[in-house]
Amino acid sequence: MTVPAIKIEQVHKRFGNLHALNGIDLTINQGEFFALLGPNGAGKSTLINILAGLLKPTQGKVSVMGHDVVDDYQAARMVLGVVPQELVFDPFFNVREMLRFQAGYFGRGRENDAWVDEVIENLGLTDKAHTNMRKLSGGMKRRALIAQALAHKPPVIVLDEPTAGVDVELRQMLWGFIKQLNRDGHTIILTTHYLEEAETLCERVAMMKQGEIVALDTTANLLEKLAGKNLRLKLGNAVLPTTLLPMLKSGENGVYTLALTEPNQLEYVLSELRKAKINIEDMQLFEADLEDVFMSLVGSK
C-alpha cells in the first residue's frame, strides 16, 4: 500500500486553557482533492499550521508522505507546499526572484527555473514576472502566493482559504489551475468558506467544529446521508401549521423552506397542509447542498 499523503493521529493542541484541537484523526490519500470545512475558530488553520511545522502539536503525530513533521521535518517540508491565508509578500523582490529564492531554500537550483517559469505562465503571471511584489494588485499577490508554494514542486499542496476576497473570474481561473494540478497527481487539501466550491471540487470533506472533526466522508455520501431534500412552499397569507415547525429551515413573506430527511415526509407535509386547509400557491423540491450539511452539523441549531 502506498503511504498516505497526510496522516494525523490523535492530535491535540492547547494554547494555555484553550483546547484548539481535541484529538484529531485524519488520513488523506495521495491524489485526493480534500476539503477541510468549519466555522472560524474551528481549528482548521491550527491543524494546517501543525502540518506545515509552524506550530508544534501538544500531543499526537502528523506525517506528510510518511515523514513525521516534527522528527523528520526536513523531509516532510520538502514534499509539502503551503499557501498561507494572509496576503503576505516580500517587498524587496519581483515575482520571478521570489519564486527562485523559494525554490532555492528547498535546495533547488537553476535546473528548477523551467518549472518556475511554467508556474508563472500557468498562473497568468508572465506579464508581472519582473514586477516588484509590492506593486501587484491583491489578485496578483494571491497568484504569486500560490506560485511560491509550488516553486519546489511539492506532491502535497495545502491551500488555506485560497479564494477569500478573490473575484469570480480569478476564482474560476485558480480552480481550473488547481484541478489541473490534482489531475497531474498532486494531492490537494484546502480550507474554504465557500461551500459550493468544496461541493463541486472535492471528493472528500472533513467538517470541523470546536477542535474536533464532526463529519468525514465523501461529498456525495454526506449530501445523501445528512442533507436530504429541501421543500420550498409559497403559502400566501397562511401561516405554517405548528406541526411542521420542527422541519422549518427558513421562512419569510409566506415562503417557507422545509428540510426533508426522508422522501415520505413530503406526503406528511402535504397532509398537514390539507388538514389546516392551507392553499399551496407554489411548491419546489430541490437537493440540499453542502451548506445544509454544514449547518446541520456545525450550526448553532
Added chain:
Amino acid sequence: MILIDNLVSQQWRGTYTLFKKEVLRFWRVAFQTVASPVLTALLYLLIFSHVLQGHVQVYKNVPYTAFLIPGLIMMSLLQNAFANSSSSLIQSKVMGNIIFILLTPLTYLQFFIAFLAASIVRGIMVGLSIYLVAIWFVDLPIVHPLWIFAFALLGSALLGTFGIIAGIWADKFDQMAAFQNFVIMPLTFLSGVFYSIHSLPPFWQTVSKFNPFFYMIDGFRYGFFGKGDISPWISIGVVAAFLLVLAWLALKMLKSGYRLRG
C-alpha cells in the same frame, strides 16, 4: 553572482539562497543601508576633526583625525551589522513574510549562518567604504592588517548575532527602536570611539571595561597604530567570549522556535 550560484553544492544551496536574499535585500536599498552610514561617519569625521584637531592628542605622533577614523569605521560596522539582521527579521515578522522561510526545510543552524553571514557582509562593506573614502583625506597607517581583519570579522559577527536575538525577541518596531537607542547607541558612544578611556576618570574607566564595544574598537584601532588601551589579545578573547555566549543564546532561541513557531 551567477558564477557563485553554479558553484554552490546542493547541500548548501538552501543556506546560500537565504544568505543571497539577505545580501540583496540591503543591496537593493544601498543608498539607505550603505551610502547613508558612510556619509554620517564622514560628517562626524569632518566636525570632530575640525573642532578637536590640535587640541586633543591621544597617542604620540598620531593626529586626532587619524585616531578617530578606526573608531568611526568600527562604530558604523557594528551598527550596520546589527541593523541588518535585526531589521530584516523584525520587518519580515511584522509583514508576515517570514513564513516563507519557516515553511522550508532550512534548519535553525542554516537560518543562523545565512543571517549572520549577510550581517557580516553589510558591516564590512560599510566599514570598508568609510575607510576607502577617509584615506583620501587623512594619512592612516596600517600596522597589523590581521588584527584589523580579525576585529572587523568578529565584531560584525557579534553584532549580527545580537541583531538576530533582538529581531527574534522584538514583536514591534518600537521595541526594536528601543533596543537600538537604549542599548546599541550608548554602548557605542561610551566605548572610546572618540577618545581613549585613559582620558576618563578612574570610575568611568572601570565602567568602560564592562562594555564589549570598548574591546572591539580598541583592538581594531590597535591594528592601525600598533597602540591601544589594552592588549589586543585580551580584546580578542573578550570579543570571542561574548560572541560564543550570544551565538549560543541565538541558536537556543532559534532551535526552540521562540517567537517564530508556536
